[in-house]
Amino acid sequence: MFTGIIEAVGKIEKIENKSGDKRFKINVGKLDMTDVALGDSIACNGVCLTAIEFDDTSYTADVSGETLALTTLNDIALGSSVNLEKALTPTTRLGGHLVSGHVDGIGEVIAIKDEARSIQYDIKAPESLAKYIAKKGSITVDGVSLTVNEVEGNIFKLNLVPHTLQETTAKHYQVGTKVNLEVDLLARYLERLLLGQTEEKQGGVDYQLLMKSGFIK
Numbered sequence: 001m002f003t004g005i006i007e008a009v010g011k012i013e014k015i016e017n018k019s020g021d022k023r024f025k026i027n028v029g030k031l032d033m034t035d036v037a038l039g040d041s042i043a044c045n046g047v048c049l050t051a052i053e054f055d056d057t058s059y060t061a062d063v064s065g066e067t068l069a070l071t072t073l074n075d076i077a078l079g080s081s082v083n084l085e086k087a088l089t090p091t092t093r094l095g096g097h098l099v100s101g102h103v104d105g106i107g108e109v110i111a112i113k114d115e116a117r118s119i120q121y122d123i124k125a126p127e128s129l130a131k132y133i134a135k136k137g138s139i140t141v142d143g144v145s146l147t148v149n150e151v152e153g154n155i156f157k158l159n160l161v162p163h164t165l166q167e168t169t170a171k172h173y174q175v176g177t178k179v180n181l182e183v184d185l186l187a188r189y190l191e192r193l194l195l196g197q198t199e200e201k202q203g204g205v206d207y208q209l210l211m212k213s214g215f216i217k
Contacts, residue, residue: 002043004096004145006083006168007031013058015078022068025060031084041087041101046143046180047071048101071103072178081169083143096145097138098185105129109177118159121173125181130154132183140182144168
């Protein structure tokens with residue numbers, strides 16, 4: 001799990017094709033690697049990756065074919081800047097929102113506009129994700145926890161303040177840039193709860209089920 005608060009901007013240092021998937025070596029920039037262990041998770045542009053090798057300046061991770069198909073990592077170029085965040089710990093400040101590092105789909109920046117010292121980005125999400133995106137709700141864009149300002153169909157608007165622009169790759173976005181999107185986990189769980197009420201075969205958690213299972217006497 002992650003918080004969506006980016007700790008460093010790194011760079012793609014090496015890409016190897018490995019029989020249908022890829023291996024990435026990522027320069028970690030200012031990311032502190034002193035507490036990283038083999039097998040730890042480090043999110044790269046919002047994608048949870050497992051460190052199979054690392055040193056003070058970089059880590060290496062394998063990326064499966066499925067992950068490549070569902071994220072922007074398949075088309076990322078050597079030398080590209082990427083947002084990095086280590087997995088949260090029990091003592092981590094939850095400054096953003098709970099982020100799984102499992103990308104739901106790829107969005108596209110369709111408009112950019114200056115808003116005083118901030119920049120407004122209009123992002124087009126896949127139609128299938130529109131129902132999970134709510135005004136003033138949370139969304140993760142390339143691993144960055146952000147608040148949705150407005151929603152029109154499957155297009156949502158974000159305002160990024162100078163600090164966020166300085167500390168993430170968003171400052172490099174242009175119209176047409178593809179971005180990794182992860183919707184709020186709470187929205188997905190709420191949908192599952194609502195669906196459960198209509199699925200007679202599997203059933204939802206109701207009073208009768210709790211009694212039958214011995215939770216209520």
